[in-house]
Amino acid sequence: MAGDAVARERLAALRQTIARIEGRAPEHFQEKQAPVAHPDTAGAQAGSGFRGGDGARLLPLGVAALDEALQGGLPLDAMVELRGEEMRDAGAVSGFALSLCARLTQEAGEAGRRFFFWIGERMVALDTGLPHLPGLADHGFSHARLLYAAPKKIEEALWLAEQALASRAFAAVLMEVRGNPARFGLTESRRLSLKAREAGLPLFVLRQAGAEEAGSAVFRLRVRPAPASQRRLGSGSPLSGSLGFPVFHLAVEKSRLPVHAEFFLEWNPHDRRFRTVSPVPVSRRAPENPVAAFSASADRPDRAREMGHVLAFNGAFNRAS
Amino acid sequence: MRLTALDRLALAAGLTRLQGLAEAKAIRPGLDVHPADAAADARFLAAIADWCDRYTPLVSIDGEDGLFLDITGCAHLFGGEQALLDDLLRRLTGFGLEAHGAISSFPGLSWAMARHGAAGIAGEEEAERIVAALPLSALRLEPELVARLEKLGLGRVGDLIGMPRAPLARRFGPALLLRLDQALGIEEEPVSPRRPVAALSVERRLAEPVTGEEDLRMLSMRLAEALKPQLEARGLGGRLFELLLFRVDGHVFRLQAGASSPLREPKRIASLFSERFQAVHDDLDAGFGFEMLRLNVAQADAYDAAQQDFGGERDRSESLAAFIDQAVARFGRDCLLIAAARESHRPERAGALSPVFETGISVAPSVSPLPFRMERPFRLFAHPEKVEATAGVPEGPPVNFRWRRTLHRVLRAEGPERLAAEWWLHKDGETAPPRDYYRIEDEGGRRYWLFREGLYGSGAEPRWFMHGVFA
Numbered sequence: 001m002a003g004d005a006v007a008r009e010r011l012a013a014l015r016q017t018i019a020r021i022e023g024r025a026p027e028h029f030q031e032k033q034a035p036v037a038h039p040d041t042a043g044a045q046a047g048s049g050f051r052g053g054d055g056a057r058l059l060p061l062g063v064a065a066l067d068e069a070l071q072g073g074l075p076l077d078a079m080v081e082l083r084g085e086e087m088r089d090a091g092a093v094s095g096f097a098l099s100l101c102a103r104l105t106q107e108a109g110e111a112g113r114r115f116f117f118w119i120g121e122r123m124v125a126l127d128t129g130l131p132h133l134p135g136l137a138d139h140g141f142s143h144a145r146l147l148y149a150a151p152k153k154i155e156e157a158l159w160l161a162e163q164a165l166a167s168r169a170f171a172a173v174l175m176e177v178r179g180n181p182a183r184f185g186l187t188e189s190r191r192l193s194l195k196a197r198e199a200g201l202p203l204f205v206l207r208q209a210g211a212e213e214a215g216s217a218v219f220r221l222r223v224r225p226a227p228a229s230q231r232r233l234g235s236g237s238p239l240s241g242s243l244g245f246p247v248f249h250l251a252v253e254k255s256r257l258p259v260h261a262e263f264f265l266e267w268n269p270h271d272r273r274f275r276t277v278s279p280v281p282v283s284r285r286a287p288e289n290p291v292a293a294f295s296a297s298a299d300r301p302d303r304a305r306e307m308g309h310v311l312a313f314n315g316a317f318n319r320a321s
Numbered sequence: 322m323r324l325t326a327l328d329r330l331a332l333a334a335g336l337t338r339l340q341g342l343a344e345a346k347a348i349r350p351g352l353d354v355h356p357a358d359a360a361a362d363a364r365f366l367a368a369i370a371d372w373c374d375r376y377t378p379l380v381s382i383d384g385e386d387g388l389f390l391d392i393t394g395c396a397h398l399f400g401g402e403q404a405l406l407d408d409l410l411r412r413l414t415g416f417g418l419e420a421h422g423a424i425s426s427f428p429g430l431s432w433a434m435a436r437h438g439a440a441g442i443a444g445e446e447e448a449e450r451i452v453a454a455l456p457l458s459a460l461r462l463e464p465e466l467v468a469r470l471e472k473l474g475l476g477r478v479g480d481l482i483g484m485p486r487a488p489l490a491r492r493f494g495p496a497l498l499l500r501l502d503q504a505l506g507i508e509e510e511p512v513s514p515r516r517p518v519a520a521l522s523v524e525r526r527l528a529e530p531v532t533g534e535e536d537l538r539m540l541s542m543r544l545a546e547a548l549k550p551q552l553e554a555r556g557l558g559g560r561l562f563e564l565l566l567f568r569v570d571g572h573v574f575r576l577q578a579g580a581s582s583p584l585r586e587p588k589r590i591a592s593l594f595s596e597r598f599q600a601v602h603d604d605l606d607a608g609f610g611f612e613m614l615r616l617n618v619a620q621a622d623a624y625d626a627a628q629q630d631f632g633g634e635r636d637r638s639e640s641l642a643a644f645i646d647q648a649v650a651r652f653g654r655d656c657l658l659i660a661a662a663r664e665s666h667r668p669e670r671a672g673a674l675s676p677v678f679e680t681g682i683s684v685a686p687s688v689s690p691l692p693f694r695m696e697r698p699f700r701l702f703a704h705p706e707k708v709e710a711t712a713g714v715p716e717g718p719p720v721n722f723r724w725r726r727t728l729h730r731v732l733r734a735e736g737p738e739r740l741a742a743e744w745w746l747h748k749d750g751e752t753a754p755p756r757d758y759y760r761i762e763d764e765g766g767r768r769y770w771l772f773r774e775g776l777y778g779s780g781a782e783p784r785w786f787m788h789g790v791f792a
Contacts, residue, residue, distance in 0.1 A: 088725075088727070088765075088767055089767065090700075090790065091698075091700060091767060091768065091769075091790035091791055091792055092766075092767070092792060094699075094700065094792075095699065095791070095792020096792070098699060098792070099792070115641065125703075126703075128700055128790060129698075129700035129701050129702040129703070129789060129790055130658075130674055130700065130701060130702075130703060131660060131672075131674070131699060131700060131701075132660075132668065132671075132672045132697060132698060132699055132700060132701035132789060133660040133661075133662050133671070133672030134662070134668070134671050134672050134694075134697040135672070135696070135697035135698045135699035135700070135701065135789065135791075136660070136672075136699045137697075138696045138697050138699070139699045139792055141699070146659070146660055147645075147657060147658075147659055147677060148657070148658045148659065148660065148674060149648065149656055149657050149658070150655075150656065150658060151652065151656065156652060156656075159651070160648060160652075163644060163647060163648065164644060167640045167641065167643065167644040168640060169638075169640040169641035169644055170641075224766075225765055225766040225767045225768070226766040227732070227733075227762060227766040228733075228762060228766070228768060241733055242733070242735060243733055243734075243735050243760050243762055243768065246768065246791065246792040247766070248792075249766075267792065
């Protein structure tokens with residue numbers, strides 16, 4: 001019995017070592033071993049919010065099912081990749097990343113005063129635009145501060161990301177790349193991921209119009225746009241045809257758990273909170289509060305003209321003369 | 322084609338300046354002729370002037386082939402005036418140049434001595450004796466004026482010195498007396514340096530030339546360390562630093578690095594230059610090595626020393642400033658941008674990005690929001706992109722639009738929000754067409770910001786543009 005205990009001890013120690021090397025929370029094994037404890041730990045994680053087990057800092061997204069798939073939330077000292085499949089999905093990808101930053105600002109009182117650093121390759125900025133301050137405020141990013149870099153080449157972007165992480169002056173670093181550049185391969189991604197762990201800062205890699213690629217990110221989330229939810233009237237019923245809060249179609253592509261989960265998340269920029277919504281397209285629903293496509297005339301309806309009073313005399317005269 | 326310049330051999334062969342080329346070739350068939358290139362000559366002279374920075378920071382270019390060096394207070398560093406002159410001429414001869422030099426108290430006198438074979442050092446009291454013996458061309462006069470004076474039998478400067486001044490001025494103009502007085506030191510003559518003089522500078526001469534980047538980095542660190550006490554004594558911090566690298570063969574490299582806030586920490590100054598070394602890596606040809614380095618503070622500001630606190634917030638803002646300086650030193654000033662809110666309803670102006678190096682990292686005072694506005698996209702195109710849109714009714718939102726060769730079908734639209742041009746800013750603001758902005762969602766759930774520019778029935782057909790992307 002004693003030998004058994006020693007062996008178990010050693011096994012646990014080895015598992016912890018492996019977990020440390022892989023950079024994940026070691027409690028996870030215990031969860032699996034003792035499923036009874038699962039709700040407790042999940043509850044504790046959700047309750048403690050900002051801090052996960054073993055001192056690992058986590059950013060919970062506030063959606064129970066998603067946080068469970070992410071084992072408590074997105075790690076705040078690692079590289080997380082957000083991938084968009086097409087260039088025109090860039091709005092959704094960067095919007096989701098900014099929502100994460102906004103949540104980070106809200107969760108962390110002290111870090112909220114720090115700058116966010118957004119590195120956007122010049123070519124991506126040409127394709128999808130530059131950050132716009134009033135729009136950022138509308139997206140829930142109002143009190144945060146943003147420093148934007150427009151490097152010409154991917155090497156410069158990598159250097160900037162690395163130095164920014166090393167300086168530890170930022171709350172988070174966002175790096176936007178286009179496609180799957182050869183210069184940003186497994187080695188570079190591993191290097192950045194180690195830097196992020198060393199600095200204890202989150203690094204979000206926004207891969208616009210990129211394919212799935214083996215990388216060193218702890219999580220890879222695929223972000224697709226989804227129809228926005230409708231604006232709510234005072235009574236709580238939706239206003240037909242209106243564009244309310246943005247919705248993201250999120251899929252966990254790479255994670256420590258072998259799950260493939262998809263979520264439709266609505267982002268509320270006022271409360272800075274995510275909420276799951278049903279993915280039913282708006283157009284299929286019956287309109288609840290229909291609005292006329294064209295507004296009524298401000299003055300009065302144009303009166304019906306009497307028929308047959310006006311003839312095309314001018315044309316006839318011109319031809320005759 | 323005429324000869325513009327001749328070397329010693331050619332002069333000995335009896336050729337003269339401004340001689341026709343054909344004539345010269347007839348005299349010496351084996352003549353070696355190179356086309357004149359005034360611009361290259363000027364560049365070469367500027368390079369020599371740069372090199373002369375090693376003697377004094379006050380160097381100015383004189384005409385096509387001369388340099389003035391103001392060595393006031395510098396001579397003792399080289400072991401006296403004679404030693405300085407010898408060193409300068411010896412080094413220039415070493416470069417394969419034929420140079421003449423003279424040291425005196427007045428630029429005009431030095432000019433006359435250097436160009437008319439009276440090389441050496443002259444004191445103030447000797448001025449009249451030396452100048453009197455020189456020909457009139459030593460006075461920097463127009464050649465026509467010299468010819469007129471010579472026609473009158475005035476061959477030497479000494480002939481002019483004793484003459485009554487009023488008739489001379491009346492007959493030959495004020496230039497003659499001005500030049501004479503400058504040569505004699507009666508009239509002050511300032512020498513204006515080519516480059517602004519640095520507020521502070523430290524230099525290091527090396528016994529053995531260095532080539533390696535690592536050595537340069539180490540030396541710039543040493544220079545920065547030597548600079549620190551001087552900056553501290555003056556209560557200054559550098560905003561713009563300049564590192565001069567003097568190569569053995571006389572070439573001088575200038576590297577500039579700016580700081581976003583006044584700086585005196587040697588480590589940070591050195592790290593700025595190590596970024597610059599990285600950035601100019603290929604252009605910095607060490608050749609046979611650098612024999613001298615100088616670090617200038619080209620621009621300095623008051624340094625506000627602040628007490629450290631335990632919170633670490635100041636640390637963080639300092640590391641942010643250090644990061645910005647580093648990135649700017651490497652990639653240039655418009656690499657890092659910061660969003661600054663402005664009081665404007667025009668989207669292009671309201672949230673324009675500006676280089677952080679100029680505006681600083683302090684957050685702009687919050688701008689009072691417009692009383693009512695629709696949501697703005699968080700990504701805005703630098704230039705609105707033209708789209709082909711089809712609207713259900715002329716003034717209505719589009720039904721579909723083609724953007725970047727892709728057809729988007731519009732499912733929902735909100736708008737319009739009419740934004741007019743800012744007539745108080747632009748000359749054509751009053752006549753510029755207004756824009757009607759729509760928030761649009763296509764069938765894929767992507768949200769865009771489109772606008773229609775112009776009004777129906779006002780001449781030009783309204784056009785549609787894509788201006789931004791929503792989340």
